Amino acid sequence: MEILWAPWRLSYVQKVTENKGCGCFICDAFNDSPENDKKNLLLHRGKKALVILNRFPYNTAHLMICPVRHTGDFESLLPEEMAEIDELLKKSVRVIRRAYNPDGFNVGLNLGKPSGGSHDTHIHYHVVPRWNGDTNFMPIIGGVKVIPQSLEETYDILKKFWRNDD
16 A cells, blocks of 8 residues: 555534534635735735635646635536636736646536535636646656645735736
8 A cells, every 4th residue: 555644634523523613614614714825825916706726726826716615516506706706817827827827727617426526515617737748757657746845835926916906
Protein backbone atom coordinates (compact mmCIF):
# COMPACT_ATOMS: atom_id res chain seq x y z
CA MET A 1 0.00 0.00 0.00
CA GLU A 2 1.29 3.44 -0.90
CA ILE A 3 1.04 5.99 1.90
CA LEU A 4 0.74 9.65 1.01
CA TRP A 5 1.60 11.98 3.87
CA ALA A 6 -0.89 14.89 3.86
CA PRO A 7 -0.81 16.70 7.24
CA TRP A 8 -3.03 19.52 5.97
CA ARG A 9 -5.87 17.03 5.52
CA LEU A 10 -6.44 16.58 9.28
CA SER A 11 -7.85 20.08 9.72
CA TYR A 12 -10.34 19.36 6.89
CA VAL A 13 -11.39 16.03 8.43
CA GLN A 14 -11.82 17.62 11.85
CA LYS A 15 -13.77 20.53 10.37
CA VAL A 16 -16.16 18.15 8.58
CA THR A 17 -16.82 16.13 11.73
CA GLU A 18 -17.26 19.25 13.90
CA ASN A 19 -19.23 21.23 11.33
CA LYS A 20 -21.85 23.40 12.99
CA GLY A 21 -23.28 25.08 9.89
CA CYS A 22 -25.47 23.61 7.18
CA GLY A 23 -22.73 21.12 6.38
CA CYS A 24 -21.54 23.09 3.37
CA PHE A 25 -17.95 24.34 3.31
CA ILE A 26 -18.94 27.08 0.84
CA CYS A 27 -21.69 28.46 3.10
CA ASP A 28 -19.49 28.05 6.17
CA ALA A 29 -16.69 30.06 4.52
CA PHE A 30 -19.07 32.84 3.44
CA ASN A 31 -20.82 32.98 6.83
CA ASP A 32 -17.53 33.08 8.73
CA SER A 33 -15.93 36.42 9.59
CA PRO A 34 -14.20 38.21 6.70
CA GLU A 35 -11.11 38.17 8.93
CA ASN A 36 -10.94 34.43 8.21
CA ASP A 37 -11.19 34.72 4.42
CA LYS A 38 -7.57 33.64 3.87
CA LYS A 39 -7.98 30.63 6.19
CA ASN A 40 -11.17 29.73 4.31
CA LEU A 41 -9.53 30.50 0.93
CA LEU A 42 -12.40 32.89 0.17
CA LEU A 43 -11.04 35.24 -2.48
CA HIS A 44 -14.12 37.40 -3.12
CA ARG A 45 -17.42 38.08 -1.34
CA GLY A 46 -20.10 39.41 -3.66
CA LYS A 47 -23.77 40.21 -3.13
CA LYS A 48 -25.06 37.14 -5.00
CA ALA A 49 -21.88 35.12 -5.69
CA LEU A 50 -18.45 34.37 -4.29
CA VAL A 51 -15.05 33.10 -5.40
CA ILE A 52 -13.14 30.50 -3.38
CA LEU A 53 -9.99 28.49 -4.05
CA ASN A 54 -10.47 24.76 -4.38
CA ARG A 55 -8.85 23.17 -1.31
CA PHE A 56 -8.12 20.06 -3.37
CA PRO A 57 -7.07 21.62 -6.69
CA TYR A 58 -6.44 19.96 -10.02
CA ASN A 59 -3.88 22.68 -10.74
CA THR A 60 -2.44 25.76 -9.08
CA ALA A 61 -5.02 28.61 -8.95
CA HIS A 62 -8.05 26.29 -9.34
CA LEU A 63 -10.99 28.49 -8.32
CA MET A 64 -14.68 27.90 -7.78
CA ILE A 65 -17.40 30.50 -8.40
CA CYS A 66 -20.58 29.86 -6.44
CA PRO A 67 -23.87 31.57 -5.69
CA VAL A 68 -24.09 32.81 -2.11
CA ARG A 69 -27.49 31.14 -1.84
CA HIS A 70 -27.19 27.44 -1.01
CA THR A 71 -28.62 25.47 -3.93
CA GLY A 72 -27.58 22.44 -5.89
CA ASP A 73 -30.20 23.07 -8.57
CA PHE A 74 -28.68 24.81 -11.60
CA GLU A 75 -32.11 25.64 -13.01
CA SER A 76 -33.05 27.50 -9.83
CA LEU A 77 -30.31 30.10 -10.26
CA LEU A 78 -31.83 33.55 -10.48
CA PRO A 79 -30.94 35.99 -13.27
CA GLU A 80 -29.11 38.29 -10.84
CA GLU A 81 -27.09 35.33 -9.51
CA MET A 82 -26.20 34.24 -13.05
CA ALA A 83 -25.17 37.79 -13.98
CA GLU A 84 -22.80 38.10 -11.02
CA ILE A 85 -21.43 34.58 -11.55
CA ASP A 86 -20.76 35.44 -15.20
CA GLU A 87 -18.86 38.61 -14.25
CA LEU A 88 -16.86 36.71 -11.63
CA LEU A 89 -16.02 33.98 -14.16
CA LYS A 90 -14.65 36.63 -16.55
CA LYS A 91 -12.70 38.34 -13.78
CA SER A 92 -11.33 35.02 -12.50
CA VAL A 93 -10.00 34.06 -15.93
CA ARG A 94 -8.50 37.55 -16.37
CA VAL A 95 -6.85 37.53 -12.92
CA ILE A 96 -5.44 34.02 -13.29
CA ARG A 97 -4.16 34.88 -16.77
CA ARG A 98 -2.33 37.94 -15.41
CA ALA A 99 -1.00 36.16 -12.31
CA TYR A 100 0.05 32.81 -13.82
CA ASN A 101 0.00 33.12 -17.62
CA PRO A 102 -1.63 29.73 -18.34
CA ASP A 103 -1.96 28.43 -21.87
CA GLY A 104 -5.68 27.68 -21.47
CA PHE A 105 -8.52 26.98 -19.04
CA ASN A 106 -11.11 24.36 -18.19
CA VAL A 107 -14.28 26.16 -17.07
CA GLY A 108 -17.44 24.33 -16.15
CA LEU A 109 -19.58 22.61 -13.57
CA ASN A 110 -20.51 19.10 -12.58
CA LEU A 111 -24.24 18.62 -12.09
CA GLY A 112 -24.91 15.68 -9.79
CA LYS A 113 -22.74 12.89 -8.40
CA PRO A 114 -22.64 10.82 -11.63
CA SER A 115 -21.02 13.77 -13.43
CA GLY A 116 -18.10 13.82 -11.01
CA GLY A 117 -19.55 16.41 -8.66
CA SER A 118 -18.11 15.76 -5.21
CA HIS A 119 -20.21 18.52 -3.61
CA ASP A 120 -23.53 18.54 -5.41
CA THR A 121 -25.66 20.41 -2.85
CA HIS A 122 -24.10 23.82 -3.60
CA ILE A 123 -23.64 24.57 -7.29
CA HIS A 124 -20.15 25.78 -8.21
CA TYR A 125 -18.29 26.55 -11.41
CA HIS A 126 -14.70 25.36 -11.67
CA VAL A 127 -12.03 27.55 -13.25
CA VAL A 128 -8.91 25.44 -13.78
CA PRO A 129 -5.87 27.00 -15.47
CA ARG A 130 -3.98 24.68 -17.83
CA TRP A 131 -0.44 24.81 -19.15
CA ASN A 132 1.05 22.97 -22.10
CA GLY A 133 2.71 19.92 -20.58
CA ASP A 134 0.96 20.16 -17.18
CA THR A 135 0.10 16.49 -17.50
CA ASN A 136 3.43 14.70 -17.27
CA PHE A 137 4.70 11.30 -16.14
CA MET A 138 3.69 11.77 -12.46
CA PRO A 139 -0.07 11.17 -12.89
CA ILE A 140 0.48 8.57 -15.60
CA ILE A 141 3.23 6.47 -13.97
CA GLY A 142 2.91 7.39 -10.31
CA GLY A 143 -0.79 8.15 -10.07
CA VAL A 144 0.15 11.42 -8.36
CA LYS A 145 -0.58 15.03 -9.34
CA VAL A 146 2.01 17.57 -8.23
CA ILE A 147 0.75 21.03 -7.21
CA PRO A 148 3.89 23.20 -7.06
CA GLN A 149 2.59 25.99 -4.81
CA SER A 150 0.89 26.09 -1.41
CA LEU A 151 -2.73 27.23 -1.22
CA GLU A 152 -1.71 30.14 1.02
CA GLU A 153 0.85 31.39 -1.51
CA THR A 154 -1.66 31.01 -4.33
CA TYR A 155 -4.27 32.91 -2.28
CA ASP A 156 -1.85 35.80 -1.62
CA ILE A 157 -0.88 36.10 -5.28
CA LEU A 158 -4.46 35.94 -6.56
CA LYS A 159 -5.72 38.36 -3.88
CA LYS A 160 -3.11 40.93 -4.96
CA PHE A 161 -4.07 40.59 -8.62
CA TRP A 162 -7.79 40.54 -7.73
CA ARG A 163 -7.51 43.88 -5.89
CA ASN A 164 -5.48 45.43 -8.72
CA ASP A 165 -8.11 44.40 -11.29
CA ASP A 166 -10.81 46.72 -9.89
